[in-house]
Amino acid sequence: MSTPVHATLVQLRVNDREHAIAVEPHRTLLEVLRYQLDLIGSKQGCDKGDCGACTVQIDGVPQLACLTLAVAVAGRQVTTVEGLGQRVGGCHPLQDAFDRHDAAQCGFCTPGILMSAEALLRRVGRPVEGAEVREALAGNLCRCTGYTKIIDAVIDASRVMHGGVAGA
Amino acid sequence: MLRLPRLDVATPTDLDTALALLATPGARLVAGGTDILPNLKHRLGEPPLLVSLAQITRLRDIIEEPQAGVLRIGAGVTLTQTSEHARVRALFPSLAVAAGQVASPLIRNMGTLGGNVNLDTRCRYVNQTDFWRSAIGGCLKSGGTVCHVVPGGRNCVAALSSDCVPVLMSLGASLVMRSPNGTREVPVADYFVADGLRNTVRNDDEITTEIRVPLPTMPxxxxxxxxxxxxxxxxxxxxxxxxxxxxxxxxxxxxxxxxxxxxxxxxxxxxxxxxxxxxxxxxxxxxxxxxxxxxxxxxxxxxxxxxxxxxxxxxxxxxxxxxxxxxxxxxx
The missing domain is CATH 3.30.390.50 (CO dehydrogenase flavoprotein, C-terminal domain)
Incomplete structure (x- = not known):
């Protein structure tokens, strides 16, 4: 049984930009980001909350865009990987560190991992330990790297952000 | 790619409106969405309307009431907040641990304690795509007539996989249920029944608003x-x-x-x-x-x-x- 449902106008604030956009109520935030706003950095992986490839931040908290109803985030602040560098006017230190450490291989999990990692660094506010990074990234699957380079990159970025010298 | 079925979504900002919307035939509640949305993507149900509790801020408080001897946790408090809350950790360490072990940090940032209590039962023959289930003709819980776990069984034995419910039961907690007719308090121990198709005594018109955990009276x-x-x-x-x-x-x-x-x-x-x-x-x-x-x-x-x-x-x-x-x- 399918019910005819009309699109509604929703105010979405994505990466500090306001969008007034017609959204069908059964659309997820991920679908709206990728297919209506052309923000294809957030990836559609398992589409059911297992893989973390779609991770975005809502009001600064990393969440799964594939399990978020787009109409339910009206008026809230959504940040995608495209908005990550925006905050620092270029490349975020995390993106820089991922580059130096070769922490992205196929790259599919990278946007989600960056969003989880950024939230960790912001919350902790000091150079992080490996165990903290592993815990914070426990919802983001990577099938290429074995995580070692990713964890190294996040630790390195946190040191750089607190006055340390870039490693790797 | 897993699409949600076409449905309508309401985002009320107060409980009374949510209760009124819930009277829509077939309407379902969604809080964090981490349980019901994957299930709907798997076509385990096609409700015409989802009533989102995401914008009801009143469900997000944690209040300690020493006189009443109870910690009141709003049903909309996330699992992350439950696991990190100083009083929860001090008074009920096993609850903080359980909430902190649900799924992943991302899901705990979204999923709520009320949602974890009302988690749908799960089974290896149910929580699959529509296509997968069609290959075995479904089961008691998914459009079929047989049970693949207990051959010949007439009762669905899908399991309650909530991390928090066993802990809440061990702590003697209770649930506050609101409906248009009023409020009732149900001990967690009496809330669940041994039927995988519908494993709680929640009525269709009720919303879990609060989890009440009695404060410890002895070491x-x-x-x-x-x-x-x-x-x-x-x-x-x-x-x-x-x-x-x-x-x-x-x-x-x-x-x-x-x-x-x-x-x-x-x-x-x-x-x-x-x-x-x-x-x-x-x-x-x-x-x-x-x-x-x-x-x-x-x-x-x-x-x-x-x-x-x-x-x-x-x-x-x-x-x-x-x-x-x-x-x-x-x-x-």
Whole structure:
């Protein structure tokens, strides 16, 4: 049984930009980001909350865009990987560190991992330990790297952000 | 790519409006969305309307009421907030641990305690795509007429996989349910029934608004132990909540009460019985570990409703119980 449902106008604030956009109520935030706003950095992986490839931040908290109803985030602040560098006017230190450490291989999990990692660094506010990074990234699957380079990159970025010298 | 069925979504900002919307025939509630949305993507139901509780801020408070002897946790408090809240950690460490072990950090940032209590039951033959299920003709819970777990069985044995429910039961918690007709309080122990199709006594017009956990009145040690395939993301293969009330605040003190609740057996958590015989024994008496592990093993019989073979899961139950108690005793 399918019910005819009309699109509604929703105010979405994505990466500090306001969008007034017609959204069908059964659309997820991920679908709206990728297919209506052309923000294809957030990836559609398992589409059911297992893989973390779609991770975005809502009001600064990393969440799964594939399990978020787009109409339910009206008026809230959504940040995608495209908005990550925006905050620092270029490349975020995390993106820089991922580059130096070769922490992205196929790259599919990278946007989600960056969003989880950024939230960790912001919350902790000091150079992080490996165990903290592993815990914070426990919802983001990577099938290429074995995580070692990713964890190294996040630790390195946190040191750089607190006055340390870039490693790797 | 998994699409949601076409449906309407309402985002009320107050409870009364939500209750009125819930009167729509077939309407379902969504809080964090991490349980119902994957299920709907798998076409386990096609409700015409989802009533989102995301914008009802009143459901997000944690209030300690020493006079009433209760900690009131709003149903909309996220699992992350539950696990990190200073009073929850101090008063109910096993609840903080359980909430902090649900799925992954991302899901805990979204999922709520009320949602975890009202988690739908799960089964390896149900939580699959529509296409997968069609290959076996469905089952009692998914449009079919047979049970693949208990051949010939007439009752659905899908398992309650909530991490928090066994703990809340062990702590003697209760749920506040609001409906257009008023409010009622239901002990968590009475909330669940042994039917995988519908495993709670919640009426269609009710919303869980609050979880009330009685404040401890005497020293105790509590633990939650979860066994899962991976340490993150996965639902439990087994879960056990333990509570030992003590005469004094040391592990050599005599036990005044013992409660053990085991999850993921069926649609309802099982409270292990015959534990009152341990009252009066010292908590750190090795016989206590042995006796609890024996009773758990004798009374709990896992089914093939979640991954891993049932006999293996049964043998692992006392192993996890022994480890959990030993860790509590060692911690002092």
């Amino acid at each position: 105790r040690r509590t633990a939650y132990t979860k066994w899962s395939v991976r340490q993150s993301i996965d639902f439990p293969l087994l879960s056990v909540a333990l509570r030992f009330d003590l005469e004094h605040d040391r592990v050599s003190a005599a036990l005044t009460d013992v409660r053990v609740v085991v999850g993921v057996l069926g649609a309802r958590p099982r409270e292990v019985t015959r534990l009152e015989e341990l009252r009066g024994r010292a908590f750190n008496d090795p016989e206590v570990i042995k006796a609890v592990a024996e009773r758990v093993h004798a009374q709990c019989k896992p089914l093939e409703n979640v991954p891993y073979e049932a006999p293996y899961r049964r043998e692992m139950l006392p192993v996890h119980v022994r480890r959990a108690i030993a860790a509590l005793v060692a911690a002092g």
